[in-house]
Amino acid sequence: MTFQIDSGIDLPGQELGLVSKMPAVENNGKVSRDDRKTVGDITHADPRMTCRDVHVWYGDKHALNDVDLDIGKNEVIAMIGPSGCGKSTFIRCLNRMNDSIDGCRVSGDLIMDGQDIYDRKMDVVLLRAMVGMVFQKPNPFPKSIFENVAYGPRIHGLAAAKTDIEEIVVTSLQKAGLWDEVKDYLDQPGTGLSGGQQQRLCIARAIAVNPEVVLMDEPCSALDPIATARIEELIDELREHYTIAIVTHSMQQAARVSQRTAYFHLGDLIEVGETDQIFTNPKHQLTEDYITGRFG
Amino acid sequence: MSTTALIFTLVLLAGFSFWLGRKRSFAVVNGDAWKLHSLPNYYGYYTAIWCGIPALMITAMWLFFENTIITHLVVVDLPEEIRSLSPDRLNLVVNDIRNLVSGNIVSSDVDPAMRAAADHYIHLQAISQAALTVLVLAIAISGALLALRAIRQEKRARNAVERIVMIFLLASSTIAIFTTLGIVLSVLFEAIRFFETVPLTSFLFGLEWSPQMAIREDQVGSSGAFGAIPLFAGTLLISFIAMLVAVPIGLLSAIYLAEYASKRVRAMAKPLLEILAGIPTVVYGFFAALTVAPFIRDSGGLLGLDVSSESALAAGLVMGIMIIPFVSSLSDDVINAVPQAMRDGSEGLGATKSETIKKVIIPAALPGIVGGILLAVSRAIGETMIVVMAAGLSANLTANPLEAVTTVTVQIVTLLVGDQEFDSPKTLAAFALGLLLFVVTLILNIIALHVVRKYREQYE
Numbered sequence: 001m002t003f004q005i006d007s008g009i010d011l012p013g014q015e016l017g018l019v020s021k022m023p024a025v026e027n028n029g030k031v032s033r034d035d036r037k038t039v040g041d042i043t044h045a046d047p048r049m050t051c052r053d054v055h056v057w058y059g060d061k062h063a064l065n066d067v068d069l070d071i072g073k074n075e076v077i078a079m080i081g082p083s084g085c086g087k088s089t090f091i092r093c094l095n096r097m098n099d100s101i102d103g104c105r106v107s108g109d110l111i112m113d114g115q116d117i118y119d120r121k122m123d124v125v126l127l128r129a130m131v132g133m134v135f136q137k138p139n140p141f142p143k144s145i146f147e148n149v150a151y152g153p154r155i156h157g158l159a160a161a162k163t164d165i166e167e168i169v170v171t172s173l174q175k176a177g178l179w180d181e182v183k184d185y186l187d188q189p190g191t192g193l194s195g196g197q198q199q200r201l202c203i204a205r206a207i208a209v210n211p212e213v214v215l216m217d218e219p220c221s222a223l224d225p226i227a228t229a230r231i232e233e234l235i236d237e238l239r240e241h242y243t244i245a246i247v248t249h250s251m252q253q254a255a256r257v258s259q260r261t262a263y264f265h266l267g268d269l270i271e272v273g274e275t276d277q278i279f280t281n282p283k284h285q286l287t288e289d290y291i292t293g294r295f296g
Numbered sequence: 297m298s299t300t301a302l303i304f305t306l307v308l309l310a311g312f313s314f315w316l317g318r319k320r321s322f323a324v325v326n327g328d329a330w331k332l333h334s335l336p337n338y339y340g341y342y343t344a345i346w347c348g349i350p351a352l353m354i355t356a357m358w359l360f361f362e363n364t365i366i367t368h369l370v371v372v373d374l375p376e377e378i379r380s381l382s383p384d385r386l387n388l389v390v391n392d393i394r395n396l397v398s399g400n401i402v403s404s405d406v407d408p409a410m411r412a413a414a415d416h417y418i419h420l421q422a423i424s425q426a427a428l429t430v431l432v433l434a435i436a437i438s439g440a441l442l443a444l445r446a447i448r449q450e451k452r453a454r455n456a457v458e459r460i461v462m463i464f465l466l467a468s469s470t471i472a473i474f475t476t477l478g479i480v481l482s483v484l485f486e487a488i489r490f491f492e493t494v495p496l497t498s499f500l501f502g503l504e505w506s507p508q509m510a511i512r513e514d515q516v517g518s519s520g521a522f523g524a525i526p527l528f529a530g531t532l533l534i535s536f537i538a539m540l541v542a543v544p545i546g547l548l549s550a551i552y553l554a555e556y557a558s559k560r561v562r563a564m565a566k567p568l569l570e571i572l573a574g575i576p577t578v579v580y581g582f583f584a585a586l587t588v589a590p591f592i593r594d595s596g597g598l599l600g601l602d603v604s605s606e607s608a609l610a611a612g613l614v615m616g617i618m619i620i621p622f623v624s625s626l627s628d629d630v631i632n633a634v635p636q637a638m639r640d641g642s643e644g645l646g647a648t649k650s651e652t653i654k655k656v657i658i659p660a661a662l663p664g665i666v667g668g669i670l671l672a673v674s675r676a677i678g679e680t681m682i683v684v685m686a687a688g689l690s691a692n693l694t695a696n697p698l699e700a701v702t703t704v705t706v707q708i709v710t711l712l713v714g715d716q717e718f719d720s721p722k723t724l725a726a727f728a729l730g731l732l733l734f735v736v737t738l739i740l741n742i743i744a745l746h747v748v749r750k751y752r753e754q755y756e
Binding site for chain 1: 559635637638639640641642643644645646647648651655656659660
């Protein structure tokens with residue numbers, strides 16, 4: 001592996017004059033562990049959301065430190081990193097789910113459609129309709145399968161007639177790959193499904209309000225390998241219509257489903273790049289440590 | 297030795313045998329406590345238990361049967377003409393003998409036979425006391441000696457003590473259960489005596505309540521009617537008004553406390569709300585009778601309504617206030633028990649806080665809330681002091697909250713307060729009412745517990 005300093009590393013914002021000096025370099029050509037500046041290209045040719053200088057504090061704890069990242073249209077971007085590194089915190093900023101946490105403070109620019117989502121004028125309700133979320137543990141409401149999916153469209157008034165609602169429910173369940181399994185049991189409680197089915201129900205519930213971005217916070221960590229494979233397939237299919245940001249602890253999963261990968265470490269965004277490049281040839285020593293299993 | 301002194305001696309003996317047992321455990325291993333199966337104290341407890349418990353049990357049993365046996369022996373030795381009296385009269389004689397023994401006033405002149413019987417009684421008591429003392433001390437000492445002899449290096453004293461602790465706990469819970477059973481049975485038997493004079497159907501379905509019985513044949517206007525319907529109608533009317541106050545206020549304040557209030561507000565408001573539960577009901581009672589009832593009567597007068605000064609409304613309103621903490625505290629708990637994931641899921645879809653509460657939290661918590669409300673209802677039905685002071689005594693069968701009604705509990709109180717003869721249906725009616733009230737609240741509690749248990753299975 002050859003490495004040349006002047007052509008090998010794309011530093012973020014280098015051309016904008018944001019980076020003043022070259023990073024320290026290890027013997028093997030990787031950026032040193034002590035350097036916490038983001039390595040790789042944080043930009044995307046066709047961004048859906050643009051984040052700059054994002055800081056998050058939980059009380060006195062500085063949970064996320066100066067993150068710059070673009071989320072591209074119709075891409076799957078994976079956030080990886082050891083526990084407590086800030087990856088969940090970051091995607092929860094994207095639909096302001098952190099608002100309900102006591103003592104959480106967010107600063108920086110998070111732009112979607114030319115508007116700062118933390119702006120006073122921003123309507124959180126509309127933002128969350130555009131940026132949906134799927135959680136770590138499947139959390140269907142204790143209602144019927146039909147009502148679970150119909151919940152979002154109903155509160156946003158997306159359907160006037162009963163038939164419209166039915167149509168939305170059917171297409172959402174079809175998109176989530178759950179239709180064939182549940183079409184005869186729509187009035188059964190959603191909590192009665194298996195773990196993998198519950199998670200696909202939650203995905204159907206999220207896409208029923210027709211969001212543009214879907215955030216997934218470790219969506220497979222509570223599932224068995226078969227259900228996981230099913231969800232990964234689904235994520236790949238959903239990419240056609242949606243932008244997906246997924247947090248995962250499984251590096252194989254990140255490698256399988258994502259186009260770009262971002263590696264977080266102790267609140268810093270360490271490295272961003274094409275998924276192939278991150279997993280075969282990381283540019284930062286910390287990234288290499290993590291993906292080779294030296295820690296994490 | 298008197299019984300008190302005997303028990304005191306037993307306690308001392310047990311304490312002494314604790315010390316002996318502990319010492320003995322050291323002795324069997326030559327002072328090396330590490331070699332013992334259990335800690336030395338356990339050998340002490342073991343010895344003390346063997347010394348104290350059997351002896352105490354024998355004492356209790358002896359005292360329980362002593363009176364009956366001695367009385368029997370005395371009666372057997374009474375002259376023939378007294379023994380052949382009817383059981384009731386014989387009882388009076390025995391009572392006189394006992395009074396004579398304890399130096400109380402007796403009902404008739406003391407004749408020599410009675411005097412002899414009393415002496416005989418005293419003599420038997422003395423023998424019994426002496427026998428008890430000897431027997432119990434012997435059992436205590438031999439128990440301790442046996443336990444001491446059983447102490448070996450590998451003796452599992454710890455497990456033995458553990459088993460006795462378990463039996464002790466079992467006995468404690470049995471006492472609670474048997475007490476309940478005893479209360480139910482005593483009420484049941486008196487109620488059965490009542491139903492011997494008043495038919496069950498006329499009690500359950502009768503529309504008139506006027507429990508005055510004629511003592512003499514020629515007394516006027518005291519036929520006695522024991523229809524429980526007006527009482528239960530009054531109880532239900534007042535409870536209904538109370539729930540009308542308590543459920544909305546309690547539920548809404550629970551939602552505020554659980555979902556909206558900041559930690560500081562919650563820490564202050566919740567204890568303040570629960571102070572309501574700490575106010576004695578008698579205080580609520582005179583608040584209802586002296587403040588609320590006149591206020592309602594006066595404001596009703598301004599509106600041209602005819603309000604009784606002991607209206608169901610006043611009692612119901614105040615009872616509702618009293619029950620608020622029940623509803624709010626239980627609802628607060630079940631709302632908090634709804635997993636955070638439900639809130640996240642709903643808010644992640646763009647629902648507002650009130651939509652989330654209305655459509656997800658409350659439906660999910662509903663079984664628990666219903667359980668809490670049912671418990672509050674049974675509390676309202678059984679509540680006595682407020683209605684005694686603020687509701688009336690006249691058994692009107694009405695649904696108008698501005699009129700005076702009476703409740704089951706009020707009638708039970710009025711039937712039993714003061715000197716009462718226990719062979720008239722008037723007094724026994726109280727037990728029938730109590731039994732019916734018990735059955736109603738029991739059914740409500742069973743439903744409530746069932747609903748709450750079903751709720752627990754909802755998640756996972």
